[in-house]
Amino acid sequence: MPNTPEPQKTAKTWKTMVDSNQALLVRKTxxxxxxxxxxxxxxxxxxxxELRAWMRDEHGVTGYAQYAVSWELFGYPDFMLRDADELIDGQYANHPELRPIADSLLAWASATEGVEIQMRKGYVSLHSPRRKFAQVTRTTNTAVDVALRLDAPAEGRVEALKARADDPFVRRVRLTSAEQVDGELLDILALALDQNT
Structure with a gap:
């Protein structure tokens, strides 16, 4: 595995989405x-x-702006209150042998200009300044998948991914050890980043 620098960025969590929804509410109303x-x-x-109907029908407020009020009134889901470390720890709590794979991928993302890391309850998404280009998910008891928004043939390590017709993530690389986060994989990730920037 190539040397990867220490992480330099702070991963974003659901707090980013909460803040975004609250800002949207202010912009709309x-x-x-x-x-x-x-x-x-x-x-x-x-x-x-009742809240959603009231906001929509009486005030014309729809979509994500409603979530901000709903969460304030009725509580935030537990996972939305967790920090980035708690979210990644939860994903690999029962599969510690797979955690080094995720850590290696996050080290690359953290050290790569133009990549934003967003932690979620069950996966980690990697974003370019334009949009999400990769998703890191522990998919089985023995593997971590990197789903990719990638225009490349399904050959070698890049596999076709069955997806809905409107899902742009049609390629994946399956990893079973941290040693597989090598130069070839990092080149694939860099290509996906470049295509989506």
Whole structure:
């Protein structure tokens, strides 16, 4: 495995999405989440379905902006309150032998200009400045898959990935050891990054 520098970036978590949804709410309505939560409480809103209907039908607020108010009123899912270390630890808690694979991939992403790391409950997504180009997921008890938004033939280590018709992630590389995070794989990742930047 090539030498990889120590991680230099902080992985983003669901907090980024929460902040984004709250900012969207302000842009759409001119009011923050506290204002809308207070109005909903005063209006007797008791559950998420009532809140969504009230915001949509009476105030024209739809989509992600609604989530900001819903989470404020009814609580955040547990995984959204975890930091990046807790999220990655949870993904590999029962499969510690696979963690070095993820750590090697994250070291590359962290040291590569233009790559943003976003931690999720069950996977890690890698983003270019334009869009997501790779997803790292422990898919079996013995392997980690790197799903790729990649325009390249399915040959060698790059396999075709069965996906929905509208899913752009049609390639993958399956890894069973950290030694497989080698120069060839890093070149594949760099190509996916370049194609999606």
């Amino acid at each position: 001119g009011q923050d989440v506290a204002f809308w939560a207070d109005r909903a409480r005063n209006g007797g809103i008791k559950n998420d379905a």
